[in-house]
Amino acid sequence: MFLIPCLRHTHLRISLSFLLCFLSACANRTATPPPSDGQSVSLELRDLRGDLHSLDDYSGKFVFIHFWASWCIPCTYELARLQRFAAALSGEKFTVLGIAVDDEADAVMDLVRHYRLSFPVLLDSHGETKQTFGLSGLPRSMLIGPSGSIVAILDPRTMQAAQFVDGARDWDKPDVIAAYRRFIQASKP
Numbered sequence: 605m606f607l608i609p610c611l612r613h614t615h616l617r618i619s620l621s622f623l624l625c626f627l628s629a630c631a632n633r634t635a636t637p638p639p640s641d642g643q644s645v646s647l648e649l650r651d652l653r654g655d656l657h658s659l660d661d662y663s664g665k666f667v668f669i670h671f672w673a674s675w676c677i678p679c680t681y682e683l684a685r686l687q688r689f690a691a692a693l694s695g696e697k698f699t700v701l702g703i704a705v706d707d708e709a710d711a712v713m714d715l716v717r718h719y720r721l722s723f724p725v726l727l728d729s730h731g732e733t734k735q736t737f738g739l740s741g742l743p744r745s746m747l748i749g750p751s752g753s754i755v756a757i758l759d760p761r762t763m764q765a766a767q768f769v770d771g772a773r774d775w776d777k778p779d780v781i782a783a784y785r786r787f788i789q790a791s792k793p
Contacts, residue, residue: 645754647733649732649733651724651725651726652716660752662699662748666696666791667748668690668699669701669703669737671739674704678742683702683721687722689781696788701724702723705728705739706731706734707727709727743772744768744769745757745775757769760775761773
């Protein structure tokens with residue numbers, strides 16, 4: 605069971621969630637800068653079953669990485685949208701990887717079940733990815749290209765390319781899915 609559903613008042617839950625996300629951002633101000641476009645990155649984490657995942661496992665695909673936590677309301681807001689986004693692009697050379705940062709496996713598993721997430725969710729209980737990916741807060745999304753390097757991600761709010769997207773977005777909007785589909789198709793050799 606999570607801490608947040610135990611609180612009675614919605615305003616208190618939302619305020620607490622934003623406070624936790626703010627504190628997460630403040631606590632990480634000394635993190636290294638995020639990787640830049642074209643920079644290769646590596647990642648090895650276990651999923652909730654204990655299976656090891658590496659970015660090398662997804663070579664030749666675009667990998668949409670979404671950093672989140674069960675205690676972060678904006679993060680959980682996105683989960684159903686990310687599931688629909690991942691399902692819509694599943695036939696493409698594209699995969700979504702959720703990375704639960706500074707979180708407990710039980711809380712993450714409860715949300716995976718609740719939202720029926722079919723994309724891999726990796727667990728980073730000790731926050732190791734904060735340094736590697738320069739996380740300054742949650743949620744954050746970024747895109748890895750088929751060659752394993754960072755590529756620009758389309759921000760659904762502005763429909764502009766960005767190095768990464770901080771904050772909750774409506775990833776499942778039809779125009780966003782269509783734009784990603786066009787981008788993937790244009791990138792095929």
